[in-house]
Amino acid sequence: MNPKLRAYCQAVWCISQQHLTVLLAFFSIVNQYTMRICLNLAITEMATPSKKPESEPHFACKQTTLDRFQSLYNEDQPHETFDWDEHTQGIILSSFFWGYVVTHFVSAFIADKHPRILLGFSVLITAIMTLLTPLAIDNGGAPLLIVVRVIEGIGEGATFPVLSAIVGHWIPPQQLGLLGSFIYSGGQIGSLVGGIGTGYIISTLRSWRLVFYVWGTFGVIWYVFWLMLGFESPENHPFIKDNEKEKLLGKFADAKKEVNVGPIPWKRILTSVPIWGLIAGQIGHDWGFYLIATDLPKYMKSVLDVSVKDNGLLSYFPFFCMWIFSILTGWICDIQIRKKCVSTTTARKLWTTVGSLIPAICLMAASYSECNKIIVVICFALCVTFMGGFYPGIKVNANDLSPNYAGFLMAIVNGIGAITGIIVPYIAGLFTPNQTIEEWRFVFWLSFWILNITNIIFVLFASGKIQPWNDQKYEAQQDS
Known part of the structure; x- marks a missing residue:
């Protein structure tokens, strides 16, 4: 790189390149989640409402004076709707995860080799498809x-x-809880911004089409910034300051990810007990998260009869609380480990348990609160908030186990967990054809047991230690 241009770039940025990269990574997830979840709320206005069975007395909660307290004003509904029943809507909402799961496993082979290029294309493809969504609906x-x-x-x-x-x-191990949680918590901010923004756009501008144009455009803008400023490592960063690079690399010690990793140790990974414990924890997290992010808007409208504007606010504002909680617990987790209050393994198990047990209890409490909207909203808010414990728990655990193969591990673990994204909307649509409280209660009970059973498996088998197969020398000795 030209020395003058390098000096200029170093002088322009008032933050470190590490923090700039963290911000870009964070906003990549923010954009991905706004584009992912906007349909979850928009579909409640796009689809023709299900006919209420006259024989069912508890089909939904009736409008009360409480709604005036929850709503700033009533908005007109968009006029254009589509005749999609609950089963069809479940398929539409789950279809995203058909491709999502497949790409996880495909990207496992190249995630550690070409992360910069792959991340850019990942966001760009999603953005283009989001922009084309209204056209697809109109024509097909x-x-x-x-x-x-x-x-x-x-x-x-x-x-x-x-x-x-x-x-x-x-991100070195000493900062993994805080900065790692911050990056991955972009999903909560994306859900918050995408959910509330989608509700506002539909209620104010009376157009569900604009929702996809807005979020798709933001995705393209992020891609342009990533092309100019995003780099996969300090070693190949063209204008990072030498002292920042040396200081950053010095913090890694034995946990530094190698630039050129060797062949994937398939056998060692697939027979690693901590990996299967992590997979179980990921399944529990994803089941609970996708149930809330994908189907809560439908519950709010069909059962509680909440308007689209308030639906976006009530369904997705708790994700802001989850974001704060994940950052706070990530900071606490780093302190616990750094001051040796607990081991890394114990810290990961502790916060994963917080992210599983409390949300499971709150989920069930909401289902038995009937039509008391204040209690229901509080229960769902607490449920989503405490799910933030997953981020300093399972979300950064792949980097604990193997810095060298962290991308591969995340692809496998997150890919298996993402299968729940296919199952959850389908299960919700299958078991709630009439959208009654009793039907939804069954779905919540199922989620309660999945959250707790997967957490027990994680607590029994998880680890926060670097695994021997992370070292290529170890692999060579094993194969010799």
Whole structure:
């Protein structure tokens, strides 16, 4: 790089390149989640409402004077709707994850080798498909929308694996809880901004089409910034200051991710007990998270009869609380480990348990609160908030186990967990054809047991130690 240009770039940025990379990584997830979840709320206005069975007395909560307290004003509904029943809507919402899961496993082979290029294309493909969503619906209805969502999932599926690889280059173990949690918590801010923003756009501008144009455009803008400023490691960063590079690399010690990793130790990874414990924890997290992010807007409208504007606010504002909680617990987790109050293994198990047990209890409490909207909203808010414990728990655990193969591990673990994204919307649509409280209670009970059983497995088998197969020398000795 030209020395003058390098000196200019170093002088322009008032923050370190590590923190700049962390911010760019954070906003990559923010954009991905706004594009992912906007349909979850928009579909409640796009689909023709289900007919209420006259024989069912508890189909939904009736409008009361409490709604005036929850709503700033009533908005007119968009006029255009589509005749999609609950089963069809469940397929539409789950179709994203068909491609999402596949790309996780495909990206596993290249996530650690080309993370910069792959992350950029991941966001760009998702953005293009989001922009094309209204056109797809107009010309092909639900079938073409499903195709677009599958491709969108294919684009987004590489995001977490490549980010895990980038984290392995830029964030040393001492900062993994805080900065790692900050990056991955972009999903909560994306859900918050995407959910509330989508509700505002539909209620104010009376157009669900604009939702996809807005979020898709932001995705393209992020891609342009990433091309100019994003780099996969300090070693190949063209204008990082020498003292920052040396100081950063010095913090890694034995946990530094190698630039050129060797062949993937398949056998060692697949027979590693901590890996299977991590997979179980990821399944629990994803089941709970996708239930809230994907289907809570439908519950709010169908059961509680909440308007679209308030639906976006009530369904997604708790994700802001989750974001704060994940950052706070990440900071606390780093202190616990750094001051040796607990081991890394114990810290990961502790915060994963917080992210599993408390949300499971709150979920069930909400389902038995009937039509008391204040109690229901509080329960869901606490449920989402305490899920933030997953981030200093399982989300950064792949980097604990193997910095060298963190991208591959994240692809496998997150890919298996993402299968729940296919199952959850389908289960919710299958078991709630009439959208009654009793039907939804069954779905919540199922989630309660999944959250707790997977947490028990994680607590029994997880580890926070670097595994021997992370070292290529160890692999050579084992194979000799």
